[in-house]
Amino acid sequence: EADIYQTPRYLVIGTGKKITLECSQTMGHDKMYWYQQDPGMELHLIHYSYGVNSTEKGDLSSESTVSRIRTEHFPLTLESARPSHTSQYLCASSPLSSRGTQYFGPGTRLTVL
Amino acid sequence: GQQVMQIPQYQHVQEGEDFTTYCNSSTTLSNIQWYKQRPGGHPVFLIQLVKSGEVKKQKRLTFQFGEAKKNSSLHITATQTTDVGTYFCAAGYGGSQGNLIFGKGTKLSVKP
Numbered sequence: 001e002a003d004i005y006q007t008p009r010y011l012v013i014g015t016g017k018k019i020t021l022e023c024s025q026t027m028g029h030d031k032m033y034w035y036q037q038d039p040g041m042e043l044h045l046i047h048y049s050y051g052v053n054s055t056e057k058g059d060l061s062s063e064s065t066v067s068r069i070r071t072e073h074f075p076l077t078l079e080s081a082r083p084s085h086t087s088q089y090l091c092a093s094s095p096l097s098s099r100g101t102q103y104f105g106p107g108t109r110l111t112v113l
Numbered sequence: 114g115q116q117v118m119q120i121p122q123y124q125h126v127q128e129g130e131d132f133t134t135y136c137n138s139s140t141t142l143s144n145i146q147w148y149k150q151r152p153g154g155h156p157v158f159l160i161q162l163v164k165s166g167e168v169k170k171q172k173r174l175t176f177q178f179g180e181a182k183k184n185s186s187l188h189i190t191a192t193q194t195t196d197v198g199t200y201f202c203a204a205g206y207g208g209s210q211g212n213l214i215f216g217k218g219t220k221l222s223v224k225p
Contacts, residue, residue, distance in 0.1 A: 042217040
């Protein structure tokens, strides 16, 4: 099983709160990703990173921000949560090559009231 | 941007029936990967295909990569309730840093 971790697993929070979703991997992968997914639906890439100090926006516009200060850590922050942000957030990592397998974390299920 | 079309979106089968999901790209792929996501879980890598016309098998699962490297399929023989989940293809278009492009997935339900 791949070593990629996400915390918290579940989060219920009120509108307007600032939240940070944590993601860490111990595989030394250069690339990391954040996907947004409604249950059983398609994966929407919202952010990715090629390595330390690299962050890129994905295909789906998102109000969240990310940082990559350390190779193993790729946190996602929402400055002011809204009900429209309610979803599952999946973190993944892979080697740099486009042929590299993506390893997904267990996900954070976010509910904004 | 590049897109990969995956069909069908949903498939309901009786246990023991076969199941197939298809992925198609308008441009040539470098590689294609398949992932399975169980209900409530996260996507898990199943297999990667790289060569034109490649066929790989994993027990009851058969994966094919088209001769033109523009399409791929996943076929499950004699489905079981453990096969329930969403199957995603993920297309690689080459380049040292290109991202995989995920299909929208096929959600499989199996009636016992």
